[in-house]
Amino acid sequence: MTSPIHITFGTFAESYVKQSFEFNPALAGEIIALNEDLSIGPLRDIHMEDGRTARTAWLSEIGAHTSSLPYLLSSDLATYEIIKAITSSQPIYIWCGADTKSHLGFLRLMFELSDLNLNIFILRYPKTVQYPIGEFPFLHVGLLRPGQIAELDVLFESLGQAERNTYINDWVEISNSDSLLRMEFGDIKHVGDDYLDDKLIMRCTSDFRGSAWIVGETLADIFDQWQTACGSYLNWRLKELVRMGKLDYQGVLYEIRDYSVRLKL
Template identity: 25%
Template sequence: MIHIVFGAATAGSLKQALREMKQDQVNEIIAFNDIYSIGPLLHLHEHEGQEKRIEWLRHVMSNEYGYFDDVVIDQHRMLQQIKEIKDGTRILIWTGFNAHEQIGLRYAIYLLKEKNIELSFINTTIAFDQLFNTNTRRMDIRHAGEITSEKLKVLYESKEHIHSVTKEKREKLQNEWLSFTKENHTLRIWQKGKTISVPEDEFDAYLVKMAKRLHQSEQEEKYIVTPRLIGEVIGHLEQYIGDDFIEYRIKSLIDQGIFDMKGRRTSMRYYSIKLTEFGQRFKKWVCCREFEDHPFVKIEGDYGGEPFHCGHCQCHLERDDVPINDTLFSKIWNWNIQYGRWFDEETDDLVPNGADMEKKFNQEGERITEEVKRAFSPAFQVEYSPSEYTQHFI
């Protein structure tokens, strides 16, 4: 069995899992050590396209400790390993619901198009959700590299999540790959169940927003060490685009006068940044371009924080993203802190009359949402997303 994974982290964790299952001698791993949500894909299955992508990555990635060199070497090794696959080989591709692994899946299947092989895949997003997430404990993974070796072992042993790829499915995915390779975009995201291409500066405003948050927690004139801002963005961004791309955009914002910096840009460890006066006023869009053109707020109960989400991309919105007065915000806050009180974490079950409590919570949420609609109309579309927690217990 050959396992195809997308990323060195996934390869390392899977290797450990196979070793613990004593299957490392009969299983081989081919790692596509790249991030396919970023960078050009134009004719990537051809030598010229591969060279152009490497040149783009050279401009974006750090080569501290030889990291970029390792990626280039890994690319050549991966292509050679694919060529050496023999007919009749069983191959399992590990993918998930994110732009990086969905692109990787199509790339891998295209490279295997001349091979007479037994091909299957496992969707780690679905498998992880069904095997590990519960009504009270949930972890949303952005890509398989976030899954521990212990959990990868469980995923692999749960054979019901491994699905064969039919001839028709292979052809469909190959054609979809060719469609991606006709585009010259350098950033892709997972949105509404599919991979879409977006402008390279899609998350610039989000970077500025996170920098403002850090400035508010520190002295305003203080510089922020670059890795801290990158970590803040990675920790909150629902897309997987890698820290190198985030730093690449930070450098672009420095060049645009959004950030001031001190230090040397040779590595993120060697320079710090702070928003300039111009950068403090910078705000292209809140979370996605659709929100800018058509502000759409969903009100949804949640544990802690403001219960606002973008109705387009589902990103969490903060109070300064929604023009709401103090009185109305206080009502929403007092309503939201009641969320989840129908559940007893110690018994892992509903409290007595829990279903009625949730029903009343939703009724109050609908009433408050109508009040918000009147306040925001006609500039904003506002909808209420009801809690359906107790349905899992009834």
């Protein structure tokens, strides 16, 4: 029997799915992780060299002088080539999620595999899951315990060509936009790059506060919509608010730990 291939989105999902094999040995197989964050940055022509160059330049700008730059510049191009080499006899299990990063990663994966006849199964994830502190909407497997993940195997279903085509078309539409920020509202929506500015300002006061606190609290505020921990984008927007004269600052406008901001007096 051919062992399955598991495709996950994000490092936490990769680790926890691997740990779930101990609870459900029938799941055991190779794991391939897709980690590129497609919720931010240009996507137009990302399948061509010019588009990838433009995306890299923009991400390099917002991540300049920060330790998050390698994360921002991570690319899944080499990983797609590995997936394309999988034979049709090997079952591929895709651990889909309801968060922005997983959703976009899945749609692009469908586009990259559009010309291949592969044996794909996708997770029809539950609407809610039970956590130690209560029942909450399902976001992605990276937030579940390995034992919970092991029980999701019964929710995988074969992905037909008609449904694949729908996902491919969704990606084509998304990647033809010039937006820089995408958020999850049941479906992926394009929003202005200043969409989160007001939420950042709401966390500012007349006294200087560390930017790390402001970014962290804003991430918590938007978790249900954005559902991706990209503090780098919020750090960039906070610095842009300073440059636009909407906030005062002290320190150096590099990492979020390097400066504090307050409302303009």
